Amino acid sequence: MIGGIKHVVIHPGKDQEFLKLFGILKAEITKHEPGNVYYDLYRSRKDPLTYVVTERYRDEAAWKAHQNSAYGKTLFPQMRMKFAITTSATLRVFGAILFILCPIHSFSEQTTIDNLKPFRELVDHHEKYQIADLDRGITDLKSLQSDEIEKPYLLGMLYLIRAVAVSVKRGAKDHLKDADIQEDFRQSKANFDSVEAREPGYRYVYCKYAELYRYSLDEAGMRMLIHKLASNSSSVFVKECRAQIEDTGQLYASSGLLGEAKNIYAAIVNEWKPYPEYTLEALGDIEKALGHMDSAKEWWLRCVNEVQDRTRVQRCRDKLGSGSQS
Numbered sequence: 590m591i592g593g594i595k596h597v598v599i600h601p602g603k604d605q606e607f608l609k610l611f612g613i614l615k616a617e618i619t620k621h622e623p624g625n626v627y628y629d630l631y632r633s634r635k636d637p638l639t640y641v642v643t644e645r646y647r648d649e650a651a652w653k654a655h656q657n658s659a660y661g662k663t664l665f666p667q668m669r670m671k672f673a674i675t676t677s678a679t680l681r682v683f684g685a686i687l688f689i690l691c692p693i694h695s696f697s698e699q700t701t702i703d704n705l706k707p708f709r710e711l712v713d714h715h716e717k718y719q720i721a722d723l724d725r726g727i728t729d730l731k732s733l734q735s736d737e738i739e740k741p742y743l744l745g746m747l748y749l750i751r752a753v754a755v756s757v758k759r760g761a762k763d764h765l766k767d768a769d770i771q772e773d774f775r776q777s778k779a780n781f782d783s784v785e786a787r788e789p790g791y792r793y794v795y796c797k798y799a800e801l802y803r804y805s806l807d808e809a810g811m812r813m814l815i816h817k818l819a820s821n822s823s824s825v826f827v828k829e830c831r832a833q834i835e836d837t838g839q840l841y842a843s844s845g846l847l848g849e850a851k852n853i854y855a856a857i858v859n860e861w862k863p864y865p866e867y868t869l870e871a872l873g874d875i876e877k878a879l880g881h882m883d884s885a886k887e888w889w890l891r892c893v894n895e896v897q898d899r900t901r902v903q904r905c906r907d908k909l910g911s912g913s914q915s
Contacts, residue, residue: 591652592626592645597672599638607671610664617660623866623898624651627828640672643825645832647867705739712746720758723751738787745780745797748773753804774805793826799833803840808849811837812856819860835865842875851875866896870905877908 599607611630618628626645633639646652655661711718711726718726727747730740752773759767778801784791795814802810811834818831834853842850854868854875873888885908892905 591649592643594644595642597640597642598636599640599672601638603671604638607668610668610671614660614664614668617658617664618655621658621660622646622651622655624648624654626832627825629825629828631825645829704733704735705737705743708743708747709739712743712750715750715754720751720754723747723754727751738784738791741780741783742792742794745777745784745794748777748780749797749801749804752777756804771805774801774807777801778810793830796826796830796833799830799837803833803837806846806849808852811853815853815856815860819862831861835868838868838871842871847875847879851879866892866898866901869896870901870908873905873908 608630615628615630618625624647626647628644629642631641631643633641644655646655708726708730711722715723727744730744730747733740752770755773756767756770778798781794781797781801784794795818798810798814801807802814814830815834818827818834834857838850838853838857841847841853851872854872858864858868858872869888869892873885873892876882876885876888889905889909893902893909896902896905
């Protein structure tokens with residue numbers, strides 16, 4: 590998946606015009622862009638003219654379709670006349686490092702715990718540091734006397750970052766068998782559990798669980814998280830965490846972990862209402878690859894009967910036809 594985030598400051602007197610144009614644009618995106626996961630706007634609590642725009646797309650093609658849309662070519666220039674962009678970033682989920690490890694903070698949140706600042710820096714900019722820096726960071730943070738909930742949150746992140754960094758460095762497919770990596774995954778989960786017990790949903794720790802379960806191949810944990818995220822789907826953080834879980838299904842399928850991908854997609858279909866339409870076709874494709882043609886046909890038939898996207902429906906219908914002939 591691919592997404593972006595922009596911090597914008599509206600020119601004085603132009604906020605209502607900007608909001609009107611944004612509303613028109615979002616309506617067009619909802620109507621015409623099935624590959625868009627979300628396109629949301631958040632206003633700063635401290636400065637009513639400062640906003641954050643967040644957007645996410647299922648793939649590069651969906652993002653390019655948005656950029657090249659006819660309504661976008663009309664609305665984008667009009668909107669840009671109303672604001673100045675202060676920061677902007679494009680995020681690709683399957684980059685060289687990890688999407689997860691990009692911090693997800695509440696826009697209005699202010700942190701004043703100075704003794705945790707170096708560890709926050711280490712988490713937020715982990716790509717600049719070496720594994721030895723992560724080792725020292727974990728040791729120092731464990732010894733730090735602090736009752737703040739951010740401490741176990743940061744410690745969980747550092748263990749997770751180190752586990753993935755070490756596995757990437759070793760480059761072995763069976764890295765999960767390594768005792769030190771398994772221990773880092775366990776310590777990461779223990780710290781996240783501590784955070785969740787004290788303040789459920791702190792900094793939307795569920796997104797961190799999603800990444801932890803992805804890289805540790807914890808299928809039971811992933812199914813539990815899918816169930817937990819079945820409600821409140823309008824929240825941007827829920828959308829983000831759901832998108833990460835969907836990414837995991839795609840990653841497993843492309844990596845040959847078909848059984849794991851099937852179980853994730855099936856849980857999504859069963860738990861989330863509405864569920865992403867592509868999952869029905871994907872489940873049929875996975876069942877076919879596993880040699881289960883009867884199950885594949887059942888999923889493709891559901892795709893034909895339940896999906897709104899006509900192109901996808903026709904594709905599922907074609908697969909049903911070819912499956913009957915084989």
